[in-house]
Amino acid sequence: xxxxxxxxxxxxxxxxxxxxxxxxxxxxxxxxxxxxxxxxxxxxxxxxxxxxxxxxxxxxxxxxxxxxxxxxxxxxxxxxxxxxxxxxxxxxxxxxxxxxxxxxxxxxxxxxxxxxxxxxxxxxxxxxxxxxxxxxxxxxxxxxxxxxxxxxxxxxxxxxxxxxxxxxxxxxxxxxxxxxxxxxxxxxxxxxxxxxxxxxxxxxxxxxxxxxxxxxxxxxxxxxxxxxxxxxxxxxxxxxxxxxxxxxxxxxxxxxxxxxxxxxxxxxxxxxxxxxxxxxxxxxxxxxxxxxxxxxxxxxxxxxxxxxxxxxxxxxxxxxxxxxxxxxxxxxxxxxxxxxxxxxxxxxxxxxxxxxxxxxxxxxxxxxxxxxxxxxxxxxxxxxxxxxxxxxxxxxxxxxxxxxxxxxxxxxxxxxxxxxxxxxxxxxxxxxxxxxxxxxxxxxxxxxxxxxxxxxxxxxxxxxxxxx
Numbered sequence: 001x002x003x004x005x006x007x008x009x010x011x012x013x014x015x016x017x018x019x020x021x022x023x024x025x026x027x028x029x030x031x032x033x034x035x036x037x038x039x040x041x042x043x044x045x046x047x048x049x050x051x052x053x054x055x056x057x058x059x060x061x062x063x064x065x066x067x068x069x070x071x072x073x074x075x076x077x078x079x080x081x082x083x084x085x086x087x088x089x090x091x092x093x094x095x096x097x098x099x100x101x102x103x104x105x106x107x108x109x110x111x112x113x114x115x116x117x118x119x120x121x122x123x124x125x126x127x128x129x130x131x132x133x134x135x136x137x138x139x140x141x142x143x144x145x146x147x148x149x150x151x152x153x154x155x156x157x158x159x160x161x162x163x164x165x166x167x168x169x170x171x172x173x174x175x176x177x178x179x180x181x182x183x184x185x186x187x188x189x190x191x192x193x194x195x196x197x198x199x200x201x202x203x204x205x206x207x208x209x210x211x212x213x214x215x216x217x218x219x220x221x222x223x224x225x226x227x228x229x230x231x232x233x234x235x236x237x238x239x240x241x242x243x244x245x246x247x248x249x250x251x252x253x254x255x256x257x258x259x260x261x262x263x264x265x266x267x268x269x270x271x272x273x274x275x276x277x278x279x280x281x282x283x284x285x286x287x288x289x290x291x292x293x294x295x296x297x298x299x300x301x302x303x304x305x306x307x308x309x310x311x312x313x314x315x316x317x318x319x320x321x322x323x324x325x326x327x328x329x330x331x332x333x334x335x336x337x338x339x340x341x342x343x344x345x346x347x348x349x350x351x352x353x354x355x356x357x358x359x360x361x362x363x364x365x366x367x368x369x370x371x372x373x374x375x376x377x378x379x380x381x382x383x384x385x386x387x388x389x390x391x392x393x394x395x396x397x398x399x400x401x402x403x404x405x406x407x408x409x410x411x412x413x414x415x416x417x418x419x420x421x422x423x424x425x426x427x428x429x430x431x432x433x434x435x436x437x438x439x440x441x442x443x444x445x446x447x448x449x450x451x452x453x454x455x456x457x458x459x460x461x462x463x464x465x466x467x468x
Contacts, residue, residue: 037400037403038402038403038404038405039402039403039404040406040407041183041186041404041405041406041407041410042182042406042407043410043415045076046077046418047078048079049078049079050078050079054079054425055079055080055081056079056080056081056121056424056425057081057082057083057118057119058074058080058081058082058119058121058122058123059082059083059084059105059113059116059119059123060082060084060086060096060122060123061085061087061113061122061123061124061125061126061134062086062087062127062130062148063087063093063095063096064087064092064125065217066125066148066175067087067123068095068096068099069413070123070146070148070175070417071085071100073414074123074146074417074421076414076417077414077417077418079421080421082100082104083104083116083119084104084105084106084113084116084119085100085104085107086107086108086109086110086112086113087106087108088108088228088230088232088233088247089220089223089227089247090227090228091220091222091223091227093106093108108229108232109232110137114141114143115141119143120144120424121145121146121171121420121424122134122138122143122144122146123146123175124138124145124146124147124148125148125175126148127233127250127256128152128153128250128251128256128258128262129153129235129236129257130153130235131150131151131153132151132153132157132158132161133235133236134147135147135151135161135164135172136160136161136164139164139165139168139170139172140164142168142170143170144170144171144420144423144424145170145173146175146417146420147172147173147174147175148174149175149176149262149263149266149267149437149440149441150258150263150266150437150440150441150444150445151434151437151438151440151441152441152445153257153258153262154445155445155446155465155466158434158437158438158441158442158464159465161437161438162434162435162438162464164434165433165434166434171423172430172433172434173416173419173423173430173432174432174433174440174441175416176266176271176416176440177412177416178267178270178271178274178349178412179270179271179274179431179432179436180412180415180416180418180419180431181349181406181412181416182406182412182415183347183348183349183350183351183352183406183412184271184274184275184347185274186352187338187345187347187352188275188276190345190352190354191275191276191338191345192277192314195354195356196339196345196354196356197340197341197342197358197359198340199276199315199316199338199340200318200319200339200340201318201319201321202272202318202321202338202339203321203335203336203337203339204272204321204322204334204335204336204337205322205323205333205334206264206267206268206323206324206334207324207325207326207330208324208332209327209329209330209331209332213326213332214292214293214301214326214327215249215252215297216249216293216295217248217249219245219248220248223247223248225242228242228244228247233247233256237255240255249297251263251299252295252297252298253297253298253299254298254448257299258444258445258448259299259300259448260288260300260303260324260326261286261303261305261444261445261448261451262441262444262445262448264324265303265305265322265324265443265444266440268322268336269443269444270436270440271336271347272320272336273436273440274431275345276315276338277314277315278312278314278315279312279439280309280439280440280442280443280459280461280464281307281308281309281310281320281459282308282309282458282459282461283307283308283458283459284305284306284307284446284447284450284456284457284458285306285307285450285455285456286303286304286305286306286447286448286450286451287303287450287451288300288303288304288451289301292326292327293326293327300451301326301327302323302324302327303323303447304323305320305322305323305447305450306319306321307319307320307322310461322447334348335348336348341359342356342357342358342359344357350405350406350410351403351404351405351406352403353402353403353404354401354402355400355401355402356399357399361392362390362392365382365383365386416432419431438464439461439464442459442464442465443459446459446466
């Protein structure tokens, strides 16, 4: 079945320009002879004034890098007020008061946050192994939840989070901001137009170089058993003696984090699933190793994965190739390239480019072909036969690329947080809810399972569960 049938070039151009500000060529030349046209995408920040009854009071649980980042973004949303923060390192609590005032509530026990009547929603930015427990407890206490990705630490934890969201009716949004980006939404429009024909393969990578990129985060000099609540941090993880490296660089350890797959593959799955409306792969295989960052971590610093996606009413069957390398001597970079029979879409964080290279209807002859090995008489006979049986000699159609670029200063984080608060205030649909979150986290965590167990993992994308 062709998923590009009935999609005209004209309808695509009209749709593609619907939310764009054009710089350069006229709209009618998007796929004409003008090469490398750039179309700017922009979206204004909300300036709506909310009354006291519409104010959303928030608390942040986990004040590490993402905790502070998410809080800064949320406080840009009109009508959002910070009430309190929770963290297991006293220095993070001190920093929160330095930035947001001594009047905010601080604690090391997240349950104290959930007991507060003045907290409407929580941002959970803890280590991965606390995500499911705190999310479930928060929703059961009547709080809305913004949970950092991946939604869960273990594959078997997803069902309970999904069930709790359904039971409580609370808003849960997973924090993979690419889902809400205007670049991702434009990519989805392009894909759904059928302009690249039938989807065949997706190539994506997100590479890094350097210590910070490989999670060798700074450890404060005052970190000790008094300033760090180690026992509370451990939670249901195996009991080990206090170790500041494990606390501040928890992503490096399977006991608390989900490695490359849980941190970065999830972004790539989330973006791809949004663009293609896919529910996920059904066959997963990953490999890699610890090649460079041999600093005591027990997760790989390079991992590659292969994923087979079954056909759906939104796309043809395709294969995904995914990679993250933490020792990339080419200085890192990332890309998500969606390749179809008639073109390709390349999406980054700030821009998307589409090119058409339509597959010819007929194979042609000559060039690197057996035609040139025929006798002169047979070549003439074959050419005569070919033209008689292939009446449309139209050559391969190559069209220049068009790039859609987010305007300077655009912030997908803002839009993602705005969508979370719209879900709370207006009951707007949350795209990255618990089920979507598990459909992105699941294949990532299954990649870890495949890597460590050295086997193919079969996955049910409908139920977001492992098969067998």
